[in-house]
Amino acid sequence: MSRKVTRRELIGVGLAVAAYSGGAFALNAKHLNVDDLHTATYKLLGQRPANPFFAHKIFSLIANNYPVDSLNALSTVVLKTAEPDIAKALAHAGLEDMASEIANIWYSGTVFAGTDKEQVIGYIDNLAWQAVKFSTPQSVCGGHFGHWHKIPTGQ
Amino acid sequence: MTNVIQTDIAIIGAGVAGALAAYHLSQQGLKVALLDAGLETSRPEAVERYHRSTSKGANSPYMSNALAPMPQSSDDYYKNVGTTAFNGLYMRGVGGTTWHWTGFALRLRPDDLSMQTKFGVAEDWPLSYDDLAPWYERAESEMGVAGFMGENYGAPRTKDYPLPGIPSSYLDGYVSPRIKSMQLSLSPFPQARNSIAFQGRPPCCGNNNCVPICPVHAKYDATVHVEKARRLGASIYSSHVITRLNSNAEGQIESAEFLNGRKQKGIVKAQYFMVACHAIENPRLLLLSKGPYTPKGVANSSGLVGTHLMSQMGFNSRGLMPDPIYPYRGPQQTSGVVEGRNDPGTRSQKAAIGTSVMNDGTHPFFGPQQTAAKLVAKGVYGKALAEQVNDLSSRQLRFNSSIEILPNKGNRVGLHPTLKDPAGLPVPEINLAIDAYTQRGIDWAIERHQQMFKTLNATEVTHDSQAESDTAIIAGTARMGRDPSRSVVDLNLQSHDHQNLYILGASAHITAPINPPTLTIAALALKAADHLQKSLAAKTRGSA
Numbered sequence: 007m008s009r010k011v012t013r014r015e016l017i018g019v020g021l022a023v024a025a026y027s028g029g030a031f032a033l034n035a036k037h038l039n040v041d042d043l044h045t046a047t048y049k050l051l052g053q054r055p056a057n058p059f060f061a062h063k064i065f066s067l068i069a070n071n072y073p074v075d076s077l078n079a080l081s082t083v084v085l086k087t088a089e090p091d092i093a094k095a096l097a098h099a100g101l102e103d104m105a106s107e108i109a110n111i112w113y114s115g116t117v118f119a120g121t122d123k124e125q126v127i128g129y130i131d132n133l134a135w136q137a138v139k140f141s142t143p144q145s146v147c148g149g150h151f152g153h154w155h156k157i158p159t160g161q
Numbered sequence: 162m163t164n165v166i167q168t169d170i171a172i173i174g175a176g177v178a179g180a181l182a183a184y185h186l187s188q189q190g191l192k193v194a195l196l197d198a199g200l201e202t203s204r205p206e207a208v209e210r211y212h213r214s215t216s217k218g219a220n221s222p223y224m225s226n227a228l229a230p231m232p233q234s235s236d237d238y239y240k241n242v243g244t245t246a247f248n249g250l251y252m253r254g255v256g257g258t259t260w261h262w263t264g265f266a267l268r269l270r271p272d273d274l275s276m277q278t279k280f281g282v283a284e285d286w287p288l289s290y291d292d293l294a295p296w297y298e299r300a301e302s303e304m305g306v307a308g309f310m311g312e313n314y315g316a317p318r319t320k321d322y323p324l325p326g327i328p329s330s331y332l333d334g335y336v337s338p339r340i341k342s343m344q345l346s347l348s349p350f351p352q353a354r355n356s357i358a359f360q361g362r363p364p365c366c367g368n369n370n371c372v373p374i375c376p377v378h379a380k381y382d383a384t385v386h387v388e389k390a391r392r393l394g395a396s397i398y399s400s401h402v403i404t405r406l407n408s409n410a411e412g413q414i415e416s417a418e419f420l421n422g423r424k425q426k427g428i429v430k431a432q433y434f435m436v437a438c439h440a441i442e443n444p445r446l447l448l449l450s451k452g453p454y455t456p457k458g459v460a461n462s463s464g465l466v467g468t469h470l471m472s473q474m475g476f477n478s479r480g481l482m483p484d485p486i487y488p489y490r491g492p493q494q495t496s497g498v499v500e501g502r503n504d505p506g507t508r509s510q511k512a513a514i515g516t517s518v519m520n521d522g523t524h525p526f527f528g529p530q531q532t533a534a535k536l537v538a539k540g541v542y543g544k545a546l547a548e549q550v551n552d553l554s555s556r557q558l559r560f561n562s563s564i565e566i567l568p569n570k571g572n573r574v575g576l577h578p579t580l581k582d583p584a585g586l587p588v589p590e591i592n593l594a595i596d597a598y599t600q601r602g603i604d605w606a607i608e609r610h611q612q613m614f615k616t617l618n619a620t621e622v623t624h625d626s627q628a629e630s631d632t633a634i635i636a637g638t639a640r641m642g643r644d645p646s647r648s649v650v651d652l653n654l655q656s657h658d659h660q661n662l663y664i665l666g667a668s669a670h671i672t673a674p675i676n677p678p679t680l681t682i683a684a685l686a687l688k689a690a691d692h693l694q695k696s697l698a699a700k701t702r703g704s705a
Contacts, residue, residue: 052547093540106537109546113533116215129212134529137550141369141489144526145208145376148367151356154491154520155328161485161555 037074039081046081050092050105051112051133060115060131067117067127068108076104113137164419164427166398168194170693171417171431173403173446176257177679178665178686179437180386181303185690187393191697194429195390196401196419198229198442199254202384207260208376217526219250219261219373219633226400228420228584229253239441239589240577247593248631249472251439255399258439258633259382259679261373263493266306266353266381266680268297268316272503273674280509282598283567286671287643287652290316296684304381304683305359308351314676315503325356327365330520332486332558333496339617340498345609347496347518353381353680354492360385370493370521380492401427402584406434406450406459406662414459414662420584433693437665437686440470440635444574444668445589447639460639460649460656460664469637470572470593471673474564474603474628478610479523480619485555488522489529494561495520501605502675512565512602515675516609522557529554560613562606563675564628566599574638593630603628636678639668653692654685663689 044065048054055061069077080101087095096102111117115132118124129135135143140158142148170186172179175197183195200223207222214221220233231253232238241247252258271290276283297316300306301323308322329337329349337347354371355364365371365379375382391397400422407416417429436443444467450459458466498516501507522528533550541549566572572594576587595603607624614622642648645657650669656662665686667678 050542052542052544089543089545092542097540102540105542109537109542110534113537113546113550114527114530116530124215126213126215132530133547134533134550137533137547138489138529138554139551140485140487140555142367144369144489144521145211145374146368147377148369148490151364151366152328154330154367154495155334157331158487158490161487 037078038069039078042081042085043069043077046084047108047112049089050084051109053133053136055112055131055133056136057128057131060128063127064112068111072104076101080105080108164421164425166194166396166427166429168192168396168429168431169697170194170433170435171196171429172435172437173417174257174437174439174442174666175255175383175387175397175399176252176437176439176666177259177383177386178682179257179435180383180390181300181683181686182435182437182665182690183390183395184386184393185687186694187390187395189694191694193390193395194398194431195387195395196398196403196429197253197255198402198438199226199231199252199399200224201255201397201399202260204374204376204378207374211374220252222374223252223254223260225253226402226422228400228422228424228582229402230582238582239591240580241591241593243572243592244594245630247472247591248629249441249635250631250633251441251635253442255387255397256382256384262382262633262679263372263677264352264354264380265350265494265677266301266304267314267351267676268293268318269674269676269681270315270503271317272315272508273672273676276508276672279505282509283672287641293681293684296688297680299687300680300683303386303687304353304680305355306351306353306680307356309349312348312351314348314499316676322351324359327352327354327356327492327495329495330491330518332488332520333518335482335484335486336518336558336617337496340613343612343616344500345613346499348499349496350494352492355379365492367491369489370491370525372493372525403429403446404449404584404586406436406446407452408450408454408459408659410454412454412659414659433661433663433697435663435665435689435693439666440638440668441574441589441591443664443666444638445576447664448576449586460658460662462658463646463649465640465647465649467574467638468570468572469568469640470574470591471566471568471635471637471670472593472630473566473632473634473673473675474595474599475631476562476564476603476606476610476625476628477559478614478622478624479557479559480614480617480622481553482556482558483618483620486558487555488520488557489554491520493519493521493525501609510601511605512567512599513675514562514564514602514606514609516560516562516606519559519561521559522554523559528557532557558617558619560610562610563632563634564599564602564606565675566595566630566673568637568640568672569594569596572637634673634677636667636670636673639664640671641669654689655692663693665689
């Protein structure tokens with residue numbers, strides 16, 4: 007069983023966000039099952055990010071800031087578990103804190119939240135706004151003038 | 162070598178008052194210098210800055226001049242010393258606070274101008290509604306106010322709005338029939354927001370709201386008239402912090418001293434000066450200008466500069482509707498509750514309240530993110546996570562009520578005795594305390610929110626822990642009047658003490674009713690500019 011990764015450890019790694027633009031998975035690539043991580047992440051989140059650049063940045067950050075064993079363990083647990091039971095399985099594996107941190111990073115587009123290193127990686131691309139099917143992220147045009155008066159198209 | 166700016170008219174502050182005055186005076190062929198302590202803003206860069214901001218606060222898209230900080234939150238710039246925390250937000254920069262205003266362009270009502278006569282509270286303005294009406298019309302035309310003729314929140318009008326009205330949101334339409342049982346009705350707000358292409362700017366496309374920034378410039382802001390004035394020949398000086406005004410023995414303002422962005426000192430020489438820095442920075446500058454002929458500060462023979470500070474208290478409640486209402490679309494607010502803003506039966510007893518139906522869910526910037534975080538904390542993952550974020554977000558509703566604060570002499574802006582800003586100037590010291598009249602209004606707003614959510618069968622209803630003074634509605638501090646011993650400026654916003662000084666902005670306002678002050682600021686700025694221009698013309702004719 008993988009050990010629990012704490013927020014302090016995540017922050018302690020302290021890699022500059024600027025490192026995203028370098029080799030995406032440079033530090034952990036040798037041992038990380040990248041395909042599984044992608045597949046498991048999308049299953050965990052319930053959706054795939056529409057913007058591949060945003061996805062690249064977040065995957066790079068996660069790969070470079072979490073222990074590879076923990077990430078591989080997370081992938082294994084998520085992939086072998088039915089969706090309604092994922093939370094329970096993660097808790098059983100001691101991975102619930104890491105999983106919730108990762109989910110919150112994707113859904114907020116923000117890393118190191120609540121610390122002095124907090125940084126917004128993708129506000130308009132975050133998965134919370136992407137999940138909202140009837141609107142656009144704040145500051146993004148929502149359609150023709152007056153569209154807000156009616157039920158959104160497709161709803 | 163000293164930097165000298167020589168001009169006919171020096172206008173200090175490039176917000177809505179300064180920009181409109183600069184435009185009007187430039188139209189008359191006068192040489193105008195429009196100075197602002199802050200920077201000029203690139204809209205695309207501001208949008209990007211907003212995206213990157215972690216706080217998403219009202220001023221987060223905008224850069225400060227290092228020498229002229231602006232408040233980002235309570236007490237990070239000015240200092241509170243009163244019993245009620247003043248959290249008022251305003252911009253120091255070209256375009257001013259209109260960069261992040263709601264766009265509401267309501268007139269004050271006749272009763273708002275005569276509260277002592279009508280309700281026995283506060284004081285009457287020295288101007289009547291009829292005095293203001295032509296200037297309101299002019300301001301509405303300049304700003305491109307969109308509205309529906311019959312919907313005026315109690316401010317009568319004889320001409321239609323310049324632009325067609327802004328449609329109410331779908332959720333306004335959901336709420337409206339359901340609160341009729343409470344004898345409450347909704348009315349759409351007139352807004353300085355394009356409903357059609359107007360003056361080279363596009364119609365509003367929603368943008369899931371434009372507070373704190375409209376990315377497409379469909380919402381009016383003062384940069385419109387800064388640019389118009391510039392095209393007419395006005396000189397714009399950003400990053401010019403005016404540090405004091407100098408009066409001569411005859412009571413004429415001879416010059417203004419400044420510190421520019423390179424920390425170089427300089428002076429502005431002009432025939433006329435207009436100070437247009439909003440209700441905190443106006444008194445600050447006047448109080449900074451103590452001198453041999455102005456021992457209490459410029460324009461302050463009455464001792465009233467800085468007094469009678471007003472704001473509004475704000476209170477929010479949030480709930481989950483049983484049906485989708487589709488928030489997070491359109492302008493931040495498109496309708497408000499009519500009742501409570503000027504009720505004859507209550508206004509003598511308790512503060513007016515203005516309840517708005519907010520189109521921005523439970524939180525304007527982070528609503529869906531916060532919803533996702535709560536779901537993740539409960540262990541919701543997979544498709545259920547995405548689906549529930551969508552479902553819950555579609556049913557979130559917030560009510561916001563603004564509550565009036567009356568003018569009290571003890572509520573004031575002063576100069577902090579020890580704390581200084583990076584330009585070496587004392588920061589504003591704010592002393593605000595709400596009275597029982599306002600507290601009764603707050604209690605009324607809370608009760609209304611509770612009842613509205615109950616009527617709407619909402620669940621998960623939460624309320625702010627307390628009301629806060631966190632709006633950009635800031636007024637008083639250089640009040641208007643006929644009597645120089647009881648006021649700072651006259652009915653044309655001309656200083657009683659200095660014939661060549663005008664003090665523009667909400668600082669002149671006698672009351673700060675629930676209808677927001679921006680259109681009144683604009684109307685009075687145009688009136689003042691017109692008066693100045695006619696005075697100058699008369700003087701020129703006299704000397705010729």
